[in-house]
């Protein structure tokens with residue numbers, strides 16, 4: 015289906031749609047990087063019925079689509095995205111105790127809301143996720159984590175919907191030993207939208223948890239260029255080399271190096287920051303430069319942690 019027909023189709027479902035349907039929507043506004051072109055259609059479902067309508071629309075139109083969380087690990091192409099971007103921002107916002115020791119989290123819950131709640135209620139075991147700015151859906155997909163732990167350490171199950179399936183049904187993956195590895199999950203395809211996740215928690219003194227979380231936030235501010243738009247760490251640590259990605263960038267003397275208005279940050283060289291008006295090609299130029307030089311000069315393979323919307 016061409017773009018005009020795709021838009022007409024989404025226009026036709028608008029009267030029964032509770033969330034937002036936008037055309038030619040600038041994705042720079044929907045991502046932390048503040049870079050990139052527009053999506054033909056950007057839909058932000060508010061109810062499960064909205065999601066069902068999106069499922070039907072994708073089925074009828076056969077359009078390509080991309081599932082967007084909070085956009086904190088994404089680089090959008092300067093040409094934008096031809097197709098439908100589904101933004102998980104308002105639907106599935108629950109943080110509830112399912113039983114003692116088990117939380118049920120909606121996919122759109124932000125890491126910061128979860129951590130604030132953990133601190134208030136004295137839920138322990140989640141502090142390792144402090145400062146990760148994305149949503150629960152993004153944390154599942156990316157197995158987000160820090161040097162203190164990863165999402166997989168607390169994950170029990172993940173509910174998802176396959177948007178390419180003929181049936182609109184929620185399926186459950188029970189997390190096992192092979193479900194995740196470093197910054198990866200091994201059970202979701204790009205067509206599967208996470209709706210909820212269940213995670214374990216313990217109990218501790220809220221004051222102690224608050225101190226732990228505050229300490230981690232302070233440390234982030236000291237060590238990361240939080241004043242500039244970025245996607246966090248651009249590269250995964252090349253573990254087999256025994257080096258952190260920032261050490262590789264430093265050995266290549268790329269700390270501070272710029273293309274256009276994109277720069278390997280002085281404060282943390284595994285962050286490429288947007289100094290203002292950077293283009294995706296600038297960021298990609300720095301990524302490709304580091305990858306090829308790391309391979310040629312250090313025999314180290316760098317792999318992106320950032321994901322692309324093209």
Ligand SMILES: Cc1cc2nc3c(=O)[nH]c(=O)nc-3n(C[C@H](O)[C@H](O)[C@H](O)COP(=O)(O)OP(=O)(O)OC[C@H]3O[C@@H](n4cnc5c(N)ncnc54)[C@H](O)[C@@H]3O)c2cc1C
Pocket residue numbers: 046080081082083084085086087088102121145146147148149150151152153154155156157158159160206207208209240244245246247321
């Ligand atoms: C300043 C800064 C610091 C960061 N620090 C860390 C860190 O310490 N550790 C770390 O691991 N990451 C870090 N990140 C990266 C990022 O926050 C994480 O990868 C986060 O988990 C991404 O979540 P998101 O909702 O923003 O996902 P997005 O960036 O929107 O998407 C990332 C991927 O998840 C998929 N996705 C998102 N939601 C869903 C869903 N509901 N269903 C199916 N797929 C979905 C997308 O399709 C995409 O493939 C940082 C980023 C920034 C900007």
